[in-house]
Amino acid sequence: MSQIDYSSIPVWARSPRPDPTPPDITGSCYLLVGIGPDAEPTVHEWSRALTGAAEFHTLLTADIGRGRTLLAAALRTARVGVRVRLAGSVGDCLALRATATSAGLEDDELQVAPTAPGTRQLFCAHCRAVTAVHTEIGDITACSGCEQELVVYHHVSRRTGQYLGYLAHGEEWSS
């Protein structure tokens, strides 16, 4: 069994594919968030299914920064009973999850439908710069801040949605 089975990377962020579990319908109100045009069909499908069944609000935007701002604003006034569904690239969904988690959302109030892998946000443990990367977990890539070679580690922060990067071969002796 690989280490990734025990990592903080959610299952939906490892190999994006349609979620086989049916949508959770136990909430009292739903926030449907879509980032980018690829997410719109999913959000529209959710809207259709919820119409007449429950209160819901849709947030559609192509800009992840704006998406996070809108979601944070909606959750500031939300009551327990709310459910959040996310559609977008894995990287964008991790960022939105960070917003939702910081607002107090629990894992069983969140559903995610990734549309594509997208970019990963890589946090440098050494200079704290964040680099958008297209590489796989375990690959080595350059930090945009300190230009050191970083390993993309199999840990993603719940608070920020960023992957941990640390100095490749940092533990090896060199003279």
Place this chain on the structure above:
Amino acid sequence: MVVVNRTVTAAPGTGTTAPELRLVVTDIAETAPLIKSFTVAAADGAPLPGFVAGSHLLVRAGDRTNAYSLTSDGVAPTEYTISVLRVADGAGGSRVLHDSVEVGDTLAARPPCSAFPPIARASGHLLVAGGIGITPMVSHLRAARRWGRTVRVLYTYRPGRDAHSGEVLDLAGPAAELFDSGAAFRARLPAVLTTQPLGTHLYICGPAAMIDHVTATARGAGWPESRIHAERFGAGTLDPGEPFTVTLTESDRTIPVPTGTSLLEALEAGGVRVPSRCRQGVCGECVIPLRGGTPIHRDLYLGDHEKAAAIMPCVSRAARGTTLEVPL
């Protein structure tokens, strides 16, 4: 939902993991009719182990060991306070405490045990208590005040049986709502459950029917399981169960478990030593691995994902004529 059970009974002298405390009764107060608060301390006044809000103390009284919620402050304590409802038709532990224990007596207890703590990441705490179920909430309210947590409490009780109501009002102020009518409480509950800010967690303690009602109302208002925490007391008496057998795969033995005898008792009678403490499906001390068979889990401890490969022999069994396999 996370459920724990508060009235734990255990045979005396069982369990070996935690050292026993010898505690001297320093005060006994009548908190409400049939409810006495006992304050205990070390004989030399030495500091006692601290505890998380919602913790309970396993107190030996006569031949019973019962769990009672601590109502005192858990930070650097030099004394513990528990409140005990006298249960006339109970197993006897509360009667011994009420009728025989006096100031100056020494009680044997295990150090505080946490099974109903405040959730650290919660931004608000909604406490719902029925009757003697207020006791863990008193320590929750003390901790909430100490750490500046946002808290709200609904407390329902029979008229005249408002144990700790003064402390609740003092600690929670306008965030406390007291009901001496079940109907008024049930009428108010939905409005509270539908208006809690995101981040709030719900804690329920009281009689089983009250817990079931609050839990169902919360679920109906969209509360997910992760936010609902309940502590039961007054354990529903378990039925004696059907006879079955257990095969010990490591020692190549088979032991019959008759009706009315627990798997744990059958193992012990067969000379197999299994560490145990509460013997009521709560504490998790007696958990053993399970290798085969279809168990009937009746504990309140194992998570769903753990039940495939483990069993608590103090309460769990199997269907008539079937066999469980354990690697003992």
